Amino acid sequence: MNSKTQNKVAIGSLYGIAGLVVLILLALLGYILVSGVPQLSWHFLTAPGKAFLKGGGVGIQLFNSFYLLILAMLISFPIALGAAIYLYEYAKDNWLTTTIRTAIEILSSLPSVVVGLFGFLFFVVKLHLGFSILSGAFALTFFNLPLLTRSIEDSLRTVSDVQREGGLALGLSRWETVTRVILPAAVPSILTGVILSAGRVFGEAAALIYTAGQSAPALNFTDWNPFNISSPLNPMRPAETLAVHIWKINSEGIMPDAKAISSGSSAVLVIAILLFNFAARYLGKRLYKRLTSA
Amino acid sequence: MKEDILTTQDLHLYYGDKEALKGINLDFDEKGITALIGPSGCGKSTYLRTLNRMNDLIPNVTITGTIKFKGNDLYAPSADTVQIRKEIGMVFQQPNPFPFSIYDNVIYGLRIAGEKDKERLDAVVEKSLRQAAVWDEVKDHLHESALALSGGQQQRVCIARVLAVSPEIILLDEPTSALDPVSSSQIEATLLNLRHDYTIIIVTHNLQQASRIADRTAFFMNGELIEVDQTKNIFMNPANKQTEDYISGRFG
Incomplete structure (x- = not known):
């Protein structure tokens, strides 16, 4: 040949x-x-579920998914950002940082069901948080932290070293260089990473089954006091998410239209994640354009 | 006699075990342009970067000897690198404007130092860009991204950015080697304008450039300073055989 x-x-x-x-x-x-x-219909997207009858919706699960996502991101983003800045901008190559990096690698390859079981034993049982949004958010933080840290580290890597030298040579301290030059330059890429990891968190089920629980108690959407048990904002209530819901009705759903609800929920989940991805690309590109050619 | 603003005594620099600078003694008096020339790897850029402590960023570097800026030891434990780099600015080989607007690029140092007065900032932007000879080209789009400019314009904006923090010394590390000839000659013209107000030290590969703009030229080879003199003498009548060989293109 x-x-x-x-x-x-x-x-x-x-x-x-x-x-x-x-x-x-x-x-x-x-x-x-x-x-x-x-x-899919407006009713399906907003109505609460029904355990035995047909015609139930996924409104509560959908809300839970978003609420849990936001809480998990609020907890994990600052930690991941700090860790990434330390690892990439400050840390020297020594046994300590090697250990941290190895830990992050291992944590990121941990099966999510293991993260879920750890969350169950530690947050739900040991810390008495019960099956709750808070337990779920902490478990998701463990699941998300390594991925997000690495993605932010990669974003920092995309900012060329000549920018760092430029900042330092101008008499900025290292911290000023990081916060005022490097981070703004890395924002588009960081944002993309955050939204993509949000997609993964949004679709996560195994880590939540034993932490946020599998029940979706009725919510009173007029009560926004987070201390009331039926308030949507109460972080201590159990909260089945969309992904967990799909798993549950497929394994033990007894409503007559279980198949339809499962298909509908899957479609909602997939569409939401697709939207996340498109938003990530669009926003990333737009921000980059605004930063680079105003 | 004019006072030396920057003095170097017996400066050695090691990358790990490798000795890159082998005892440099070189003083600079105020104002004017000094060019550092020599073959690749001769230590001229390394030397330049010791003058504002940019080599601090590289792990495994050991420096011995003394560098004094206006009598103060740059490497004393109490020396403040942030303050040093404000007074000894640097322009790099690759134009490196920040990914912000031209205006923001120029005032970045001042703004972070806490200057808020809009009128004063505007004035500094105009003055610095004029000094860097790029004002006329960018004055109508100060608020557009600096990355949209040509390489030569970016480099002059970088010079303006350094001027805005009012340094006394400006270090330039092959500032034109990434630029086309037209942009290079604009940068040279800019530097000639600045030589009356600033002490300028420039590393260059381009011998013609050194002969065109420098008042004084220092020739480096293999980590040693071979010869330093008025540019005219270096090029017309070098004292050292190695200098003569290099200048006449016999090697390097």
Whole structure:
């Protein structure tokens, strides 16, 4: 075989493999959307679920998913940001940082069900937080922290060292250089990373089953006092999320329209995550443009 | 006799075990341009970066000897690197404007130092950009991103950014080697304007550039300072054989 044919064969098989990946992806997405989208309606998106009758919705689960996501992000983002800044901008290569990095690697490859069980034993049982949004948010923080830290570290890496030198040579302290030059320059990339990790958190089920619980008590959407038990904002109430809901009705759902609700919920989940991804790209690009060519 | 603003005595610098500067003695008096020339790897950039302690950022660097700025030891334990770099500014090989507007780039140092007075900031922006000879080209889009400018304009904005914090010494590390000839000659013109008000030390690969703009030229080789003299003497009548070989293009 001469090198020209070799080249053609190689390109051909690479196209084939790439096409196969795209095909599988499209088939999956298509199946979920085709079977799920017809179930969607305003009622489905807002009504509370019904355990035994048909016609239930996923309103509470949807709200829980978002609330949990926001809480988890509020807890994990500052920690991840601090850790990433330390690791990339300050830390020297020594045994301590090697240990931290290894810990982050291990934590990020931990199966989420293990994170969930740890959350159950530690937050739910040991700290007496019960099955609650707070327990769930902490578990999600453990799940999210390593991914987010690495993504922010990568964002900092995209800012060229000449920027750091520029800042320091101008008589800025290292902290001023980081906060006033490097971070603003890294914002588009950090934002993209945050939204993408939000997508993963949003779809997470295993870490939440034993921490935020599998029940969705009725909520009173007129009561926004976080100390009342039926308030949507109460962080101590159990809160089944959309992803957990899908798992639950598929394993033990006894409502007559379980299949339809499961398909509809899956579609909502997938659409939400798609929206996250598109938003990440759009916002990242827009911000980058604003920063670079005003 | 004019007073020396910056003095270097027996300066050695090691990257790990490798000795990159082998005892440099070099003084600079106030104002004017000094060019540092020499073949690649001769230590001229390394030397430049010891003068505002940028080598601090590189791990495993050991420095011995004394550098004094207006009589104060730059490497004394009490020396404040932040303050040093305000007084000894630096322009790099690669233009490195921050990804902000031209205006924000120029006043960044001042703004972080706490200056809020809008009129004063405006005045500093105009003065610095004029000094850097780029005002006329950018005055109508001060609030657009500096990254949209050409390389030569970016480099002059970087010079303006350094001027805005009113340094006494400006270090330039091959500031034109990434630029086209037209932009390079604009930068040279800018530097010639500045030589009456600032002490300028420039590392350059370009011998013609050194001969065009420098009052004084120092020739480095293999981590040693071979010769330093008035530029005219270095180019027309060098005292040292190595200098002559280098200048006449016999190596390097």
